[in-house]
Amino acid sequence: MDKQRRKFLKIAGVTALAGIGAPALVRLSSSNALASEHGAAEEHAAEAVHGAPVEAAPQGVRLGMVIDMRKITAQPELLDKAIAACVDVHNIPQFDNKKSEIKWLWKAPFENVFPGESSYHLAKNVEETDFAVLCNHCDDPPCVRACPTQATFKVKANGIVAMDFHRCIGCRFCMAACPYGARSFNWQDPRPYIKKYNKDFPSRMRGVVEKCNFCGERLALGQEPACVEACKGTGAIVFGDLNDAQSEIRQLLDKEFTIQRNPSLGTKPSVFYIV
Amino acid sequence: MYNKGTIIPGLIIFVLFVTFPIWFNGLKAGTLPKPELPPGGEKKCVESVEYMRANHMQLLNEWRDNVLRDGNRTVVTVEGKDYRKGLQLACMQCHSNKEKFCDSCHTYAAVKPYCWDCHLSPKEAVSKEETH
Numbered sequence: 001m002d003k004q005r006r007k008f009l010k011i012a013g014v015t016a017l018a019g020i021g022a023p024a025l026v027r028l029s030s031s032n033a034l035a036s037e038h039g040a041a042e043e044h045a046a047e048a049v050h051g052a053p054v055e056a057a058p059q060g061v062r063l064g065m066v067i068d069m070r071k072i073t074a075q076p077e078l079l080d081k082a083i084a085a086c087v088d089v090h091n092i093p094q095f096d097n098k099k100s101e102i103k104w105l106w107k108a109p110f111e112n113v114f115p116g117e118s119s120y121h122l123a124k125n126v127e128e129t130d131f132a133v134l135c136n137h138c139d140d141p142p143c144v145r146a147c148p149t150q151a152t153f154k155v156k157a158n159g160i161v162a163m164d165f166h167r168c169i170g171c172r173f174c175m176a177a178c179p180y181g182a183r184s185f186n187w188q189d190p191r192p193y194i195k196k197y198n199k200d201f202p203s204r205m206r207g208v209v210e211k212c213n214f215c216g217e218r219l220a221l222g223q224e225p226a227c228v229e230a231c232k233g234t235g236a237i238v239f240g241d242l243n244d245a246q247s248e249i250r251q252l253l254d255k256e257f258t259i260q261r262n263p264s265l266g267t268k269p270s271v272f273y274i275v
Numbered sequence: 276m277y278n279k280g281t282i283i284p285g286l287i288i289f290v291l292f293v294t295f296p297i298w299f300n301g302l303k304a305g306t307l308p309k310p311e312l313p314p315g316g317e318k319k320c321v322e323s324v325e326y327m328r329a330n331h332m333q334l335l336n337e338w339r340d341n342v343l344r345d346g347n348r349t350v351v352t353v354e355g356k357d358y359r360k361g362l363q364l365a366c367m368q369c370h371s372n373k374e375k376f377c378d379s380c381h382t383y384a385a386v387k388p389y390c391w392d393c394h395l396s397p398k399e400a401v402s403k404e405e406t407h
Contacts, residue, residue: 091395157346164343165393199400200364205392220348 062159064242064270071236082227089226093193104212135182135212136269146177170207308383311375
C-alpha cells in the first residue's frame with residue numbers, strides 16, 4: 001500500500017513538472033521560427049522607409065476632369081453656362097435659401113475651395129473669380145465607406161462615384177464623410193422648385209441625398225458631360241480617362257501644373273485645377 | 276359546452292364582421308380595371324402580356340440594377356424600335372398615360388408604388404417643358 005502511494009506521488013510529481021514545463025518548451029522550440037519571421041518583417045519595413053512605397057499600377061478607366069481656371073477667369077460666363085446646363089439636364093431644384101440649396105456643380109471662392117492653401121496676398125484675378133466646384137469622384141471615396149446601404153458606390157467600369165437614389169435612406173452619413181461638401185440633402189420636395197423638366201431624367205424626393213454623377217447617363221449615350229459640352233471649344237473643362245496616357249486630359253496634366261482639393265486626406269480626387 | 280348561448284352568436288357576429296368587405300360588395304370584386312393600351316398603337320411590349328402583368332415590378336428592379344449598378348444600359352429593341360432601359364425611357368414612351376395605365380390597376384389593387392416620387396410621368400414632364 002505504502003509502496004503504491006510512493007509510486008503514485010512520483011508519477012504525479014513528474015506529470016506536474018511536465019505540465020508546467022511544456023509551454024516553456026513549446027515557446028522555446030517555436031521562438032526560432034518567430035524570430036526569423038520578425039526579421040523578415042523588419043527588413044520589409046526598412047525597404048519601405050528607404051524607397052517610397054510603390055503604388056500598384058492603376059487598372060481600368062478612371063474618369064477625371066481638369067478645370068482650367070485661367071479660361072474661366074477670362075470668361076466667367078462659361079461657368080454660368082455650365083451650371084445652367086447641369087441644372088437643366090439633372091432636374092436640379094433652385095431654392096432661394098442656402099440651407100435647402102441642391103448643388104451638383106457650383107461656385108465658390110478660392111479660400112473655400114482650397115482651405116489648405118494660403119490665400120494671403122492672393123493674385124487679384126484668383127481672388128475675384130469664383131471656382132467651379134463639383135464632386136471629386138475620389139479614387140478612395142469616404143462617402144462610399146460611410147454609406148450604410150451602399151446607395152452610393154464606385155462604378156468599377158469608370159471610377160465614377162455614383163448614387164442609387166432608390167436606395168438612399170437619407171441618413172446623411174455621406175454628407176458628414178465628404179470632405180468637399182459635394183453632397184446636398186433634399187429637405188423638402190424638390191419638384192415645385194424645378195424650373196424645367198428633362199423628361200429623360202428623374203427628379204429626387206424629399207429625404208434623399210444627391211450630387212454630381214459625372215453625367216453617367218450621358219456618357220452611356222456617347223455624349224460628354226453637360227458642363228463639358230457647355231464649355232465646348234474653350235478648353236475650360238477637360239474630361240477624360242486619367243489612366244490612359246494618350247488621352248487629352250493626360251496630355252494636359254503632363255503639361256500644366258495642377259492642384260487638387262485637399263490631397264493630404266488621401267481621397268485621391270479626380271478633379272484637377274489649373275489656377 | 277358552457278355559455279353556449281353567448282359563444283355561438285358571438286362567433287357568428289365575429290365572422291360576419293371580419294368578412295364585411297366581401298359580402299358588403301355583394302360577393303363581387305368590383306369592376307375590373309381596364310388599363311389603356313398604348314395610344315400610339317404599339318402592339319408588342321418587351322415581354323409577353325402575361326409576363327408583364329405578373330412581373331413588371333421585378334423587370335423594373337432588374338433594369339434599375341442593370342443600369343445603375345452594372346452599367347449595363349443595352350437598349351431593348353421591340354419591333355425595330357429601340358428603348359433605353361428605364362421607366363421614363365422605355366415604358367412611358369408607349370404607355371404615355373400614367374393615369375389610365377399604371378394608376379388604373381394600382382388604385383384597384385390598393386398598391387402605392389413609389390416610382391412616381393422621383394420619376395416623372397409624361398404629363399408632369401410636359402408641364403414644365405416650356406417655362407424656363
